[in-house]
Amino acid sequence: MKFIDEAKIEVIAGDGGNGVASFCREKFRPFGGPDGGDGGKGGSIWAVADRNINTLVDYRYSKLHKARDGENGRGADCYGKGADDIMLRMPVGTLIADHLTGEIIADLTEHGQVELLAKGGEGGWGNIHFKSSTNRAPRQKGDGKPGERRELQLELKVLADVGLLGMPNAGKSTFITAVSNARPKIADYPFTTLHPNLGVVRVGHEKSFVIADIPGLIEGAADGAGLGVQFLRHLQRTGLLLHVVDLAPFDDTVDPVKEAKALVKELKKYDEALVEKPRWLVLNKLDVVPEDERKKRVKDFVKRFGWKAPVFEISALNRDGCEDLVMAIYAHLAEKKQNEHRAEETSMTEEARGINSIDPDDPRFKLME
Known part of the structure; x- marks a missing residue:
């Protein structure tokens, strides 16, 4: 459907x-x-x-x-x-x-x-x-x-814990297939994903989270180019964003750093709150990069992109590094939920104290004396 x-x-x-x-x-x-x-x-x-x-x-x-x-x-x-x-x-x-x-x-x-x-x-x-005593036959x-x-x-607006964003053919659909029960269409051409896909990632017994994949973004998306901007609203409710980058594009003239910066620019144009959300960098398709070049290419990308947040190196096709990323996501979400629960308990405690406390200047307090 x-x-x-x-x-x-x-x-x-x-x-x-x-x-x-x-x-x-x-x-x-x-x-x-x-x-x-x-x-x-x-x-x-x-x-x-x-x-x-x-x-x-x-x-x-x-x-x-x-x-x-x-x-x-x-x-x-x-x-x-x-x-x-x-x-x-x-x-x-x-x-x-x-x-x-x-x-x-x-x-x-x-x-x-x-x-x-x-x-x-x-x-x-x-x-x-x-009817009344003076109007006994009201009409x-x-x-x-x-x-x-x-x-x-x-x-x-899809309610998901984690949202995937990236350029077309970055490997988002392959990743969501590797870690969840979602089965989106996967092909070797851009804009394979035409509508959002949701997947449930199971970490253990009664331990899971929901991940959302939206169509790829391109430069000018905020002004109507491409498809992804139509579905960016689905990322507004997610707790964590995964910025998936193709580290081995088909075209050698394509610069992954330039594409990644262009995507961040489009996010900021659409909604600055999206840029402020927790966002992790996921460098994909490392299986295509020669093994002796991987560390150098990753280091060069991170340096030129100016990234300091968590960086994960994966191959969604071979599922290399996917398990570590999934466990890190679940730990992050669990910690966030725990902090929210503590904040809620603290708020309830403070509210209860306010209700039970007595203000000496309150006239009712003087009456009690």
């Missing part, structure tokens, strides 16, 4: 039913009084995050989603039936925004998360609500409120 990561839909909530003005007309009750019931509530439309869905393809072909209106009230104190809500299941990682204003309505980041997209209209009151009734109507822009 083609990876669909954008869609535009229209959601229309149901209108509330109208209240009714009615009077009791029963035998032996000549002055039964008002008995008009309220209208039912219109159906609302909700978004539900579902981890079993991984594309927005359904919303490319089903653009209009309309809930039913609530029923009108009836006499004999009969209230109108409320309409059922509509639940739209979407992939985890979907960002929902108002198409006209650009306002972010919901960000589905967890499985089972439920967010309101369009609220159904409230039902109108029947005349039973308008007033309320009309139902209209339901909300919105045009929404859906954008899927």
Whole structure:
């Protein structure tokens, strides 16, 4: 199935039913009084995050989603039936925004998360609500409120722990195939990858992380050249970026350092936050480089590129060095998660202390004395 990561839909909530003005007309009750019931509530439309869905393809072909209106009230104190809500299941990682204003309505980041997209209209009151000691035969009734109507822009940002970025034919697809369960298309020509691929890397029992591969970037990508810039949004949520570099390009005139710098430049053009993310350098295709030249070529690249962060030398085709890289990634992610957990515990502890502490200047403290 083609990876669909954008869609535009229209959601229309149901209108509330109208209240009714009615009077009791029963035998032996000549002055039964008002008995008009309220209208039912219109159906609302909700978004539900579902981890079993991984594309927005359904919303490319089903653009209009309309809930039913609530029923009108009836006499004999009969209230109108409320309409059922509509639940739209979407992939985890979907960002929902108002198409006209650009306002972010919901960000589905967890499985089972439920967010309101369009609220159904409230039902109108029947005349039973308008009776009083001075108005014993009210003929007033309320009309139902209209339901909300919105045009929404859906954008899927893949939730992955690690993101791969690099020029076309850098070996990203080969790497993700070597370390995970993903099986993307691999060929000896550029732009083989046309849509993002997700793979689960298993390190041990109940130990794994998710890695995302996006189409290769080229110079000018931020201005619309190539394909990768369309999918850079998927890297915005990753915790770690792997910059994969082809150290043995087919064309001898191609300079890997120049290409790597051009890629960083495009990242900065698109979103400077991506450049600030933790990023590791992965030098690939060392199996093609003569063994006696490898150290010299790696040292020359790192020096000219001006890189000080971790550097990994691998051959994705032969899987040389891949295991060490995977273990280093898992250790990094585990440490990051542990630090976040500690920070959360510290925050909760400080909050509890603030709740339990007593301010001597508080008037309630003086009363206690």
